[in-house]
Amino acid sequence: xxxxxxxxxxxxxxxxxxxxxxxxxxxxxxxxxxxxxxxxxxxxxxxxxxxxxxxxxxxxxxxxxxxxxxxxxxxxxxxxxxxxxxxxxxxxxxxxxxxxxxxxxxxxxxxxxxxxxxxxxxxxxxxxxxxxxxxxxxxxxxxxxxxxxxxxxxxxxxxxxxxxxxxxxxxxxxxxxxxxxxxxxxxxxxxxxxxxxxxxxxxxxxxxxxxxxxxxxxxxxxxxxxxxxxxxxxxxxxxxxxxxxxxxxxxxxxxxxxxxxxxxxxxxxxxxxxxxxxxxxxxxxxxxxxxxxxxxxxxxxxxxxxxxxxxxxxxxxxxxxxxxxxxxxxxxxxxxxxxxxxxxxxxxxxxxxxxxxxxxxxxxxxxxxxxxxxxxxxxxxxxxxxxxxxxxxxxxxxxxxxxxxxxxxxxxxxxxxxxxxxxxxxxxxxxxxxxxxxxxxxxxxxxxxxxxxxxxxxxxxxxxxxxxxxxxxxxxxxxxxxxxxxxxxxxxxxxxxxxxxxxxxxxxxxxxxxxxxxxxxxxxxxxxxxxxxxxxxxxxxxxxxxxxxxxxxxxxxxxxxxxxxxxxxxxxxxxxxxxxxxxxxxxxxxxxxxxxxxxx
Numbered sequence: 040x041x042x043x044x045x046x047x048x049x050x051x052x053x054x055x056x057x058x059x060x061x062x063x064x065x066x067x068x069x070x071x072x073x074x075x076x077x078x079x080x081x082x083x084x085x086x087x088x089x090x091x092x093x094x095x096x097x098x099x100x101x102x103x104x105x106x107x108x109x110x111x112x113x114x115x116x117x118x119x120x121x122x123x124x125x126x127x128x129x130x131x132x133x134x135x136x137x138x139x140x141x142x143x144x145x146x147x148x149x150x151x152x153x154x155x156x157x158x159x160x161x162x163x164x165x166x167x168x169x170x171x172x173x174x175x176x177x178x179x180x181x182x183x184x185x186x187x188x189x190x191x192x193x194x195x196x197x198x199x200x201x202x203x204x205x206x207x208x209x210x211x212x213x214x215x216x217x218x219x220x221x222x223x224x225x226x227x228x229x230x231x232x233x234x235x236x237x238x239x240x241x242x243x244x245x246x247x248x249x250x251x252x253x254x255x256x257x258x259x260x261x262x263x264x265x266x267x268x269x270x271x272x273x274x275x276x277x278x279x280x281x282x283x284x285x286x287x288x289x290x291x292x293x294x295x296x297x298x299x300x301x302x303x304x305x306x307x308x309x310x311x312x313x314x315x316x317x318x319x320x321x322x323x324x325x326x327x328x329x330x331x332x333x334x335x336x337x338x339x340x341x342x343x344x345x346x347x348x349x350x351x352x353x354x355x356x357x358x359x360x361x362x363x364x365x366x367x368x369x370x371x372x373x374x375x376x377x378x379x380x381x382x383x384x385x386x387x388x389x390x391x392x393x394x395x396x397x398x399x400x401x402x403x404x405x406x407x408x409x410x411x412x413x414x415x416x417x418x419x420x421x422x423x424x425x426x427x428x429x430x431x432x433x434x435x436x437x438x439x440x441x442x443x444x445x446x447x448x449x450x451x452x453x454x455x456x457x458x459x460x461x462x463x464x465x466x467x468x469x470x471x472x473x474x475x476x477x478x479x480x481x482x483x484x485x486x487x488x489x490x491x492x493x494x495x496x497x498x499x500x501x502x503x504x505x506x507x508x509x510x511x512x513x514x515x516x517x518x519x520x521x522x523x524x525x526x527x528x529x530x531x532x533x534x535x536x537x538x539x540x541x542x543x544x545x546x547x548x549x550x551x552x553x554x555x556x557x558x559x560x561x562x563x564x565x566x567x568x569x570x571x572x573x574x575x576x577x578x579x580x581x582x583x584x585x586x587x588x589x590x591x592x593x594x595x596x597x598x599x600x601x602x603x604x605x606x607x608x609x610x611x612x613x614x615x616x617x618x619x620x621x622x623x624x625x626x627x628x629x630x631x632x633x634x635x636x637x638x639x
Contacts, residue, residue, distance in 0.1 A: 066102060066223035072213035074476040079217050079484070082382050085284065085324065086223045090135050093317050093325045097274050100135060101324055104128040105225040106155040109276055109319050110136045111269065113248025116145035120267055120276050121321055122159040125228035129159020144168075146175040146247045147233075148254065150278035150321050151261040152185035154230055155222075161231035161510070169233040175247065178235035179256055179263040186232075186511060187519055188296075192526060195587075197294055199626040204293040206485030208492060208499055215488060220383025220481040221283035221322035234514035259306035260287065260298060268313055275315035275332075280306050281339055283323030284377060286369075288384035289343065290392030292482055297396040300347040300389070307340035323378075335378050342373045346386055350393040359402050363390035385480045413631065417455030427453055427460075434466050443474035455631045464630070468494035471629070490629035512582045517544055520585040521551045522562040524618055530558035533617040539563075540614050541570035545601065546577045555617060572606035572614070590620030 067083035088102035096112040109120040123129040149157050168174040189197050205225045209215035243254040253268045260279040267276040318326040326332050349367050364387040424430050430449050437446035447470040453463040468491040475487030492498040538555040550566035583589050592615035
């Protein structure tokens with residue numbers, strides 16, 4: 040029997056659960072096309088929008104957005120695990136759940152901090168429900184720290200990169216997005232959030248609506264990942280320890296902190312130790328039967344360990360990141376497994392990250408530590424290759440020989456010299472598009488086709504999918520938002536500035552300070568007595584600054600309602616000029632930026 044037929048039969052055996060009658064449809068694109076890898080098309084066909092009845096009181100909504108939502112029905116209420124990516128998707132899923140039961144929601148579990156698991160919170164509960172404790176919002180104690188990181192610390196660059204990664208600027212279809220590997224797509228509606236009101240560190244045992252549940256910390260895809268085990272039901276909700284029916288994103292192209300693969304496969308081992316008869320993932324379809332569950336978990340963890348261990352073995356023999364990417368491939372029994380197709384994560388991405396995670400960026404050749412600046416290097420490369428016309432000719436030859444990434448690489452040197460070189464831009468766009476059409480990994484395809492649009496000048500100017508939700512900002516402490524302003528100091532404008540500026544929130548009676556000191560801003564969690572210059576504003580005005588709706592300089596110039604100042608106004612204006620807003624031109628990722636522009 041062929042591997043293809045074995046996979047189809049195997050998938051059917053694992054997912055012979057009872058689908059509830061729901062709105063039909065498939066949000067993924069599942070029509071064949073010469074511009075779509077056929078395996079990616081087949082993968083779309085599993086993503087039908089359904090509510091699965093996993094067992095008599097456990098239901099999984101799959102195919103409504105990027106992630107799943109799980110409902111467990113108890114004696115006098117329900118438990119919800121994950122709430123979709125936005126208010127619209129959350130509302131749709133809740134409407135389907137309400138066809139099953141009208142029992143009140145007693146608890147919501149955030150499996151981890153990513154927006155596709157927390158962004159639909161207000162569809163399931165109100166702020167009053169959360170504040171009063173009427174609805175338990177359960178999360179790991181580190182969830183809010185992670186939210187701060189992707190909301191504020193590196194929010195702007197993650198926003199743009201995530202948009203490329205998810206293909207949000209692309210149309211659905213043969214020339215655009217097909218699916219997201221772990222789900223049909225991510226939506227960009229109104230992201231909402233309610234902060235957790237019940238957190239824990241290692242393990243939490245409680246009874247909700249008459250159902251015993253154990254919430255277990257298993258750092259893996261994120262450092263705040265938690266799974267839920269219902270011992271009386273023999274149901275295991277695996278969060279994103281399993282990233283659906285796809286090889287995991289051991290490193291994500293959109294950018295993230297290092298994901299430790301050893302912690303990850305040991306997290307899977309922790310799940311293997313539980314006697315589950317029903318497995319409900321946060322991505323992908325449910326699995327029924329202890330033996331089937333063990334089979335999936337074992338192969339999944341073995342794939343992670345295999346890629347990790349072989350990377351370490353070859354690194355210790357002197358292999359560099361590109362060597363690892365060329366040499367390491369999953370063996371057939373793993374590569375052909377239905378839960379390990381490289382539709383989302385990829386081996387090539389993973390092994391490069393392991394190198395950086397263990398050793399760092401330096402590969403051991405001394406010239407790397409003092410490279411020429413990118414523009415000068417590009418000029419030397421182009422001169423060595425015989426000039427612009429020779430580079431264009433080589434790129435056209437590479438295209439004809441289907442060496443698409445080589446063509447894109449050498450054309451980048453021309454764009455480093457002249458970002459407006461139309462011939463180079465269009466040729467690089469063609470190379471990336473042709474490469475993207477051939478990829479099985481959805482995120483590679485999305486990124487390549489998005490970059491092609493950027494090079495052709497047809498990419499929308501708005502920044503993308505991760506603008507800070509007001510709900511998320513509202514959940515952060517005022518002090519943390521003030522502290523994060525230090526990452527917006529334009530150091531080149533204030534290398535000689537020394538100032539201590541107090542920041543008072545008039546409606547919450549909070550007081551902090553930022554001390555500008557020759558290009559850095561030290562955060563003071565309390566107002567120092569010697570702060571002669573002060574800014575008084577409301578918490579909402581601080582939130583508006585934090586999420587990029589405005590900036591301090593604009594607010595001061597416009598005399599924002601309720602905003603007051605104390606001390607030398609010239610000094611305050613100097614302070615405002617040193618703190619950048621989050622506005623400015625969109626970040627470009629496939630067109631090199633002039634270094635001088637970054638300093639202005």
